[in-house]
Amino acid sequence: QTTLGDAAAAQGRYFGTAVAVDRLGEPDYTATLNREFNSITAENSWKWESLQPSPGYFDFSTADRIAEHARQQGMELRGHTLVWHSQLPSWVENIGSADELRAVMRNHITTVMEHYKGQVRSWDVVNEAFEDGNSGARRNSVFQRVLGDSWIEEAFWIAREADPNATLCYNDYNTDAWNTAKTQAVYNMVADFVSRGVPIDCVGFQAHFNSGNPVPENYHITLQNFADLGVEVQLTELDIAGSGASQAEQYAGVTLACLAVPQCTGITVWGVTDKYSWRAEDTPLLFDGNYNPKQAYYAVLETLGGS
Ligand code: G3I
Structure with a gap:
């Protein structure tokens, strides 16, 4: 019996999950995590509000438990996320001076990345900077308002x-269908960055379906269109609402899409078990509330060549 992680590794990919630190004490949670996955993303504990709740005060105590777990289990880490409008403390949201915000952004990115230097394979440097809907516009965040368009490349x-040495990613959601304003806006930004030598290595597709x-x-x-720009692509927060055969088929399709693209280096699902999913009512994950593998699990495993 292979596992998701082993089957993905045989395909030259990782297979990861988001982890909530406070669930690590639950034996079935941790057993499933350790058995099936070989990459971890902190679901919440590496976000700005957790790491730097007040100006200049960094607290890595909870975050380090994720890194320690990954180290002990020989798993990779995805760093999520350095600059994001959400789960951002109000002291940052209230900064009105560009010089000050620029310095604060630099200090946050530098302090966090240096803390984990050499331990994180990929970082979501910037998360969700574009609006939903048809505008293709940048999201109205404090970074966008105070620093203008250049904040992402900065x-x-x-x-x-x-x-x-870290792989630097731009990460977003609803960028899966090719012909939408949001996907095109992100694509154009990445193309522009690549053409001007801005150091972007990867695009993360959250893949919340x-x-x-x-x-x-x-x-x-x-x-493939994104990869053709010269960047890696990763599925960073995969979950698919539904159940049974239909959910399984969709999971297989997404897995196959990644395997079809040589530059798609890995898949992360956004949680271990349905019961702790951010949208538990949609039962969007691979294990049910009792940690039993679902049809979707077997579909992914078989698509990866495991059994
Ligand atoms: O920890 C507190 C707890 O002390 C408090 O009693 C409780 C009351 O609401 O809240 C708890 O914090 C919650 C936290 O999850 C931990 O469970 C927050 O309210 C809740 O907002 C937070 O939600 C997280 C969400 O990001 C916030 O935007 C989800 O767990 C997390 O899965 C979700 O992840 C995001 C990615 O980072 C970015 N892409 C979308 C994805 C899904 O929304």
Whole structure:
């Protein structure tokens, strides 16, 4: 019997999950995590509000438990996330001076990346900087308002300096279907960065799917188009609302899309068990509330060549 992690590794990929620190004490949770996955993303504990709740005060105590678990288990780490409008403390949201915000952004990225230097394979340097809907516009965040369009590339330059060996990702959701304003806006930004030498290495597709954002029929085309710009692509927060055969089929399709694209280096699902999912009512994950593998689990495993 193979596992998701082993089967993905045989395909030259990782298979990861988001982890909530306070669940690590639950034996079934940790057993499932350790058996099936070989990469971890902290679901919440590496976010700005957790790491630097007040100006200049960094607290890595909870975050380090994720890193320690990964180290003990020989798992990779994805760093999520350095600059994001959400789970951002109000002291940052209230900064009105560009010089001050720039210095604060630099200090946060540098301190966090240096703390974990050499331990994190990929970082979500910037998360969710574009609006939903048809505008293709940048999201109205404090970074966008105070620093203007250049804030994203500034973040990537700072990140490259802080840990030159990490893979630097731009991460977003609803960027799966190719012909939408949001996907095109992100694509254009990445193309522009690559052409001007801004240090971006990767695009993360959160891949949160439901009826509003269904799995596109030719998902691999979107992934391949981005990869053709010269970046890695990763599925960073995969979950698919549904159940049974239909959910399993969609999971298989997404897995196949990644396998079809040589530059798709790995898949992370956004949680171990349905019961702790951020949208538990959608039962979007691979294990049910009792840690039994679902049809979706077997579909992913078989698509990865495992059994
Ligand atoms: O820890 C507190 C707890 O002390 C308090 O009693 C409780 C009351 O609401 O809240 C708890 O914090 C919650 C936290 O999850 C931990 O469970 C927050 O309210 C809740 O907002 C937070 O939600 C997280 C969400 O990001 C916040 O935006 C989800 O767990 C997490 O899965 C989700 O992850 C995001 C990615 O980072 C970015 N992409 C989308 C994805 C899904 O929304």
